Amino acid sequence: MNGNMNIEKDKNLLESIPELKKMPYSVPEGYFESAMDRAKEIPGKSASRVWQKLYPLASMAAMFAIIATIGTLILNRWEFFSEPSEQMQMEDYLVHSGYDFTVSDYQSENSQLADAEISSEDIVQYLIYTGLSIEDMGE
Amino acid sequence: MTDRQIIDLYREGSCEKAFNLIVEQYTERLYWHIRRFLCNHEDVNDLLQDVFIKIWAALPSFRGESQLFTWIYRIATNEVLNYLRKQRFKALVSFQDVTEILEKKIDEDARFNGNEIQRELLKALQRLPEKQRIVFSLRYFDDLTYEQISEITNTSVGALKASYHYASNKIKADLEKLF
Numbered sequence: 001m002n003g004n005m006n007i008e009k010d011k012n013l014l015e016s017i018p019e020l021k022k023m024p025y026s027v028p029e030g031y032f033e034s035a036m037d038r039a040k041e042i043p044g045k046s047a048s049r050v051w052q053k054l055y056p057l058a059s060m061a062a063m064f065a066i067i068a069t070i071g072t073l074i075l076n077r078w079e080f081f082s083e084p085s086e087q088m089q090m091e092d093y094l095v096h097s098g099y100d101f102t103v104s105d106y107q108s109e110n111s112q113l114a115d116a117e118i119s120s121e122d123i124v125q126y127l128i129y130t131g132l133s134i135e136d137m138g139e
Numbered sequence: 140m141t142d143r144q145i146i147d148l149y150r151e152g153s154c155e156k157a158f159n160l161i162v163e164q165y166t167e168r169l170y171w172h173i174r175r176f177l178c179n180h181e182d183v184n185d186l187l188q189d190v191f192i193k194i195w196a197a198l199p200s201f202r203g204e205s206q207l208f209t210w211i212y213r214i215a216t217n218e219v220l221n222y223l224r225k226q227r228f229k230a231l232v233s234f235q236d237v238t239e240i241l242e243k244k245i246d247e248d249a250r251f252n253g254n255e256i257q258r259e260l261l262k263a264l265q266r267l268p269e270k271q272r273i274v275f276s277l278r279y280f281d282d283l284t285y286e287q288i289s290e291i292t293n294t295s296v297g298a299l300k301a302s303y304h305y306a307s308n309k310i311k312a313d314l315e316k317l318f
Contacts, residue, residue: 013311014279014307014310014311019253019254019256020256020257020260021279022253023171023174023280024251024252024257024261025174025248025251025252025253027180031184032166032167035184035187035188036162039162039191040159040162042192043155043158046192046195
């Protein structure tokens with residue numbers, strides 16, 4: 001009860017001077033209009049603000065992609081110029097020749113080689129080429 | 140246009156239009172609300188823009204559980220409190236009394252065009268604890284109901300009434316010194 005009376009007294013004092021409720025400040029002329037105009041620009045600016053926040057991440061991702069691409073290209077080039085192993089050469093040959101290299105083909109090829117005759121002329125040519133004499137052959 | 144219509148407009152997808160209506164309806168009210176706590180036009184101007192940035196950013200999360208009006212005032216009040224805390228910290232670091240700084244600002248404000256009792260009321264307001272200052276300001280100057288202030292400050296109506304009572308007593312005591 002006593003508390004309520006105090007509240008009433010305070011209210012009376014504060015209500016008895018009407019100008020107390022007014023804000024005793026002036027603002028620059030046209031301030032509220034310009035403040036509104038600036039505030040209305042916020043949605044547009046906030047989009048660019050989002051981009052500003054994302055920009056470092058985006059540039060890092062782009063940089064990473066560039067490095068990865070360049071790295072891949074360099075590695076591919078290095079493999080291209082480097083000498084392939086003998087086995088890889090053979091594999092490449094077999095793959096790219098389109099030849100069906102089966103066991104039966106190999107056997108038939110070898111049997112043809114076995115059946116071929118060596119003429120005496122071939123032997124003479126071989127001896128001339130290697131520099132061996134007939135005496136050397138006899139030994 | 141009512142707050143409900145503004146929110147409906149926002150939910151229909153006219154986000155910028157709804158925001159512009161909020162700006163038009165609340166710029167002046169929020170300016171004076173902030174002006175009672177910050178004793179400098181330039182500071183209020185900066186903070187007002189920050190408040191609208193926060194409102195725009197937080198609008199998608201507005202669920203309509205409270206009135207748009209109280210929601211906007213809550214954002215503004217929180218921004219004011221954050222600003223005052225920073226000011227208090229700065230004053231603490233420089234071994235100054237923040238109330239003295241604010242009172243000095245009131246005395247030196249070139250835009251003050253009131254009388255002595257109005258000046259004393261503003262100074263008395265700065266001497267109040269934060270909570271009482273907010274309750275008194277919202278109740279006395281903005282004529283809000285305790286229920287609305289309760290929504291803004293997340294405080295019970297009973298506690299608000301008590302805060303207002305203490306704040307009124309202190310202000311009355313300060314004003315009586317003038318007579």
